[in-house]
Amino acid sequence: MKLIFERSIQGRGCAILPPCDVPVTSLPEAMVRKEPPKLPQVGEIDLSRHYTQLMKQTHGVNDGFYPLGSCTMKYNPRVNEEAAALPGFRRIHPLQPEETVQGCLEVLVTAEELLCEITGMDRMTFQPAAGAHGELTGLLLIKAYHHHRQDTARTKILVPDSAHGTNPASAAMAGYQVVSIPSGPDGCVDVEALRKAAGPDTAGLMLTNPNTVGLFDRNILEITQIVHEAGGLCYYDGANLNAVMGIARPGDMGFDVVHLNLHKTFSTPHGGGGPGSGPVGCKELLVPYLPIPLAQRDGAGGYRLDWDRPLTIGAVKDFYGNFLVVARALTYILTLGREGIPEAAENAVLNCNYLMTRLKDVYDMAFDTGCMHEFVITLARQKKELGVTAMDVAKGLLDHGIHPPTMYFPLIVEEALMVEPTETESRETLDEAAEAFHEIYRTALSDPELLHQSPLHTPVRRLDEVAAARNPRLQYHFPD
Amino acid sequence: MKNPADLLYTKSHEWVRKLEDGSVQVGLTDYAQHQLGDLVFIGLPQEGDAVTAGESFCDAESVKAVSEVYSPVTGTVLAINEELLDHPELVNENPYDAWFVQIGEITGEEELLGAAEYEELAAKEEK
Numbered sequence: 243m244k245l246i247f248e249r250s251i252q253g254r255g256c257a258i259l260p261p262c263d264v265p266v267t268s269l270p271e272a273m274v275r276k277e278p279p280k281l282p283q284v285g286e287i288d289l290s291r292h293y294t295q296l297m298k299q300t301h302g303v304n305d306g307f308y309p310l311g312s313c314t315m316k317y318n319p320r321v322n323e324e325a326a327a328l329p330g331f332r333r334i335h336p337l338q339p340e341e342t343v344q345g346c347l348e349v350l351v352t353a354e355e356l357l358c359e360i361t362g363m364d365r366m367t368f369q370p371a372a373g374a375h376g377e378l379t380g381l382l383l384i385k386a387y388h389h390h391r392q393d394t395a396r397t398k399i400l401v402p403d404s405a406h407g408t409n410p411a412s413a414a415m416a417g418y419q420v421v422s423i424p425s426g427p428d429g430c431v432d433v434e435a436l437r438k439a440a441g442p443d444t445a446g447l448m449l450t451n452p453n454t455v456g457l458f459d460r461n462i463l464e465i466t467q468i469v470h471e472a473g474g475l476c477y478y479d480g481a482n483l484n485a486v487m488g489i490a491r492p493g494d495m496g497f498d499v500v501h502l503n504l505h506k507t508f509s510t511p512h513g514g515g516g517p518g519s520g521p522v523g524c525k526e527l528l529v530p531y532l533p534i535p536l537a538q539r540d541g542a543g544g545y546r547l548d549w550d551r552p553l554t555i556g557a558v559k560d561f562y563g564n565f566l567v568v569a570r571a572l573t574y575i576l577t578l579g580r581e582g583i584p585e586a587a588e589n590a591v592l593n594c595n596y597l598m599t600r601l602k603d604v605y606d607m608a609f610d611t612g613c614m615h616e617f618v619i620t621l622a623r624q625k626k627e628l629g630v631t632a633m634d635v636a637k638g639l640l641d642h643g644i645h646p647p648t649m650y651f652p653l654i655v656e657e658a659l660m661v662e663p664t665e666t667e668s669r670e671t672l673d674e675a676a677e678a679f680h681e682i683y684r685t686a687l688s689d690p691e692l693l694h695q696s697p698l699h700t701p702v703r704r705l706d707e708v709a710a711a712r713n714p715r716l717q718y719h720f721p722d
Numbered sequence: 723m724k725n726p727a728d729l730l731y732t733k734s735h736e737w738v739r740k741l742e743d744g745s746v747q748v749g750l751t752d753y754a755q756h757q758l759g760d761l762v763f764i765g766l767p768q769e770g771d772a773v774t775a776g777e778s779f780c781d782a783e784s785v786k787a788v789s790e791v792y793s794p795v796t797g798t799v800l801a802i803n804e805e806l807l808d809h810p811e812l813v814n815e816n817p818y819d820a821w822f823v824q825i826g827e828i829t830g831e832e833e834l835l836g837a838a839e840y841e842e843l844a845a846k847e848e849k
Contacts (some may be wrong), residue, residue, distance in 0.1 A: 708760040708783040
């Protein structure tokens with residue numbers, strides 16, 4: 243399809259501006275650009291068709307099954323959008339006086355209270371814009387805590403080898419050295435290796451529980467205790483909270499700080515669908531370092547913003563984070579309520595075990611035990627025997643209208659496909675998906691070459707990912 | 723591809739070429755590049771960086787994943803192969819010419835294997 247620049251016709255436009263009702267002022271000469279920007283000039287209908295065409299080439303959770311592991315691509319209920327579109331939320335300015343945005347502050351305070359209850363934390367900031375941003379913020383809290391105690395010898399963060407890649411990256415961003423902790427044969431943290439690695443230079447541990455192979459680490463209390471006894475703090479990566487929300491709390495597992503992905507667990511748009519939100523909650527010992535401002539009750543039935551926090555690490559984003567995302571997440575929490583939240587988690591685990599069990603007869607599971615919210619298939623055997631890889635199966639699924647699972651992750655599993663169905667899928671959808679997986683397996687046996695060619699029926703066929711990574715073209719070159 | 727007999731190898735799939743002046747060149751073995759697939763980016767250290775035997779000092783990125791490259795020796799980086807920054811495919815095309823770094827002032831080294839021993843190890847991992 244054409245790029246928007248290729249649709250551009252000089253002089254065409256799609257806006258009729260009203261007459262200006264304020265005096266016209268101009269910028270100082272030095273600040274005015276010499277040439278006008280080369281913006282595409284198109285009519286509204288062309289613009290609309292352009293985006294519709296783009297939309298038809300994508301796959302979202304509204305198009306079909308989207309079992310992208312560790313991403314929790316659950317459906318985003320429309321009622322969330324209705325709440326977020328209320329004029330009192332939408333038509334405000336971040337610099338409005340507090341007394342005129344009391345409802346918005348109430349949203350922040352209520353969401354904080356409920357999410358603290360769900361995670362077992364004492365306070366929470368909504369500033370971080372997404373999960374990795376939350377990780378960085380959480381680590382900066384840990385760093386501020388140690389430094390405030392004059393404990394500057396703690397330079398290392400322990401990260402299991404099954405962790406999301408963002409964990410070591412965030413630790414490095416925060417100025418820490420990363421120590422990788424191996425997993426045992428059961429897919430969980432090797433406790434003895436952790437014991438050896440923890441010491442006076444340990445600033446903290448970052449852990450995802452359930453982890454990326456979909457297993458709840460049964461030694462979690464011992465793990466957090468080992469880190470605490472070494473003087474470190476424990477960070478909970480909330481990417482997989484969907485499996486345990488309302489049932490088990492990171493705070494009770496011994497964690498001191500957590501981030502949540504509202505765009506995963508709490509049903510706000512994810513990926514290209516909108517901005518994310520990665521709130522960070524912490525126990526009392528880290529509260530003094532939280533970013534400013536914090537929304538809180540004013541003690542007289544109203545709400546206010548607290549800027550007076552002398553030990554704060556400062557702001558990590560402008561204003562209060564992606565506020566409308568918080569409004570959507572709060573709507574979801576209030577809609578599901580005290581019973582609905584754990585029920586959603588239970589159904590996520592049930593759906594996952596159902597699909598895994600239906601696939602076990604032909605696909606090898608990396609860890610063949612009961613799983614939580616996601617499971618990991620290994621195609622190592624098929625690669626050796628049939629030359630069919632995880633990539634081939636993923637591409638084959640596209641022809642069945644299914645978004646591929648996460649591929650080649652976690653790194654500890656060879657030829658991995660990581661599948662997370664989420665609670666929003668019906669049994670019928672899971673049965674259809676299982677049938678698609680089986681059909682692909684039959685093709686792998688009968689005609690592996692066909693799978694190397696797939697997808698056959700998508701707007702674009704298999705892309706040359708190596709060429710795209712080696713020679714990315716990120717800029718449009720105008721013909722003249 | 724045959725692993726050259728005049729090189730030494732690590733269990734983590736790096737090769738080591740001992741140069742006359744006592745320094746070494748380090749690269750990734752054919753087995754390693756094959757396992758990683760087409761490389762799209764190589765992250766190299768800087769000249770003058772201190773490296774420690776057994777610790778990660780480079781990374782090799784394919785479309786699948788980023789993998790760490792471990793230093794076979796403890797010493798100082800004397801030179802880096804800047805050509806790899808623009809042409810990571812050289813590692814896939816000819817792994818034993820595509821050296822990553824040259825390390826000198828060596829004070830310690832990992833357990834290094836001969837070509838035959840390394841082939842045995844790689845064959846075992848292949849299974």
